[in-house]
Amino acid sequence: MSRLELFLWLVPLLVASMVLHELAHAVVATRLGDPTPREHGRLTLNPVSHLDPLGTAMFGITYWLSSFMFGWAKPVLVQPGHFRRPKEGMALVAVAGPLTNFAIALACVAVIVHVELSSGAFEVLALLYQVNVILGVFNLLPVPPLDGSRIVAVAMPDATYERWRALDQYGMLAIFGLIFLFRRPFFELIETAYTEITEVMVRVVGG
Numbered sequence: 513m514s515r516l517e518l519f520l521w522l523v524p525l526l527v528a529s530m531v532l533h534e535l536a537h538a539v540v541a542t543r544l545g546d547p548t549p550r551e552h553g554r555l556t557l558n559p560v561s562h563l564d565p566l567g568t569a570m571f572g573i574t575y576w577l578s579s580f581m582f583g584w585a586k587p588v589l590v591q592p593g594h595f596r597r598p599k600e601g602m603a604l605v606a607v608a609g610p611l612t613n614f615a616i617a618l619a620c621v622a623v624i625v626h627v628e629l630s631s632g633a634f635e636v637l638a639l640l641y642q643v644n645v646i647l648g649v650f651n652l653l654p655v656p657p658l659d660g661s662r663i664v665a666v667a668m669p670d671a672t673y674e675r676w677r678a679l680d681q682y683g684m685l686a687i688f689g690l691i692f693l694f695r696r697p698f699f700e701l702i703e704t705a706y707t708e709i710t711e712v713m714v715r716v717v718g719g
Contacts, residue, residue, distance in 0.1 A: 513632040519575055521636045526571055527559050529616055529644055530585040533651075534562045536608040537588040544601045546594035554588050562586055571643075580699070581643050582650070587657070599666050599673055606662035613648035614709070617641045621710075622717040642706070649705045655687060656680045 513521075535557065538549035553561050567584035574581045588605075595601030620641035624634065652660040657680035665673050679686075691698050 513635055515576075517632070518635055518639065519572070521632070522575075522639055523571075525636070525640050526583070526643060527563065527568070529613065529640070529647070530568075530583070531557060531559050531562045532612050532616065533609040533647065534585045534588050536612040537590070537605050540608040541588065541590045541601075541605045544595050544604065546591050546601075548589050548591045548594070552589055580646075580702075581639070582646060599668070602662045603666045606659035609659050610648040610651045613644040613651070617644040617648065617709075618713050618716065620644070621713045625714065625717050645706055645709055646702060649702055649709070655690065657683055658687070 534554065538554040541549050542555060549555055556562075562585045564584060564586040567586070569583070571581060571583035574583070590602065590605055592598035592602045620637045623629070624637055624641070629637065651658050652663070654660040654664040656676060661676065661679075665676055668676060
């Protein structure tokens with residue numbers, strides 16, 4: 513399978529992965545009492561409601577220009593004031609996204625291990641697995657506004673938590689700056705996590 517064919521097969525699967533990631537955030541927030549995701553039309557599988565044009569384009573850009581395929585969807589707006597326990601509620605909402613990516617990755621491993629695939633299908637699933645693990649790991653980094661920042665915030669005093677949340681405004685620009693400044697340790701961290709997670713998932717599915 514050529515790189516172009518692989519990419520064309522992969523695109524709808526990547527879109528589905530991003531949609532499910534954001535939908536998981538929306539569902540958990542709604543279940544915890546926040547009506548905001550419903551009001552903003554995020555309780556849907558319609559990709560148009562979830563995709564960010566630049567974040568989606570980045571999948572194509574990184575696919576063709578690097579070995580690190582990455583992108584993002586439009587964040588789900590959540591109002592923690594609707595939760596009985598705002599910090600804990602935000603942590604639950606946050607962890608739902610990466611867990612969804614890991615579940616998709618685990619399904620890919622199960623199919624790869626137990627189903628006889630053509631070389632083309634194997635390539636597609638292997639890359640889909642890789643992207644979902646990377647998305648899951650990346651989003652768990654404890655850096656605002658990533659999901660991991662909501663999880664570590666549970667242990668913070670309220671005053672510190674509010675200052676921590678204020679860092680969200682610097683968003684992805686700050687994150688890419690950190691990646692640029694600490695490129696080598698960043699990729700070593702991702703590679704180590706990827707290897708460890710892969711070993712665990714292969715054992716889980718009986719490979």
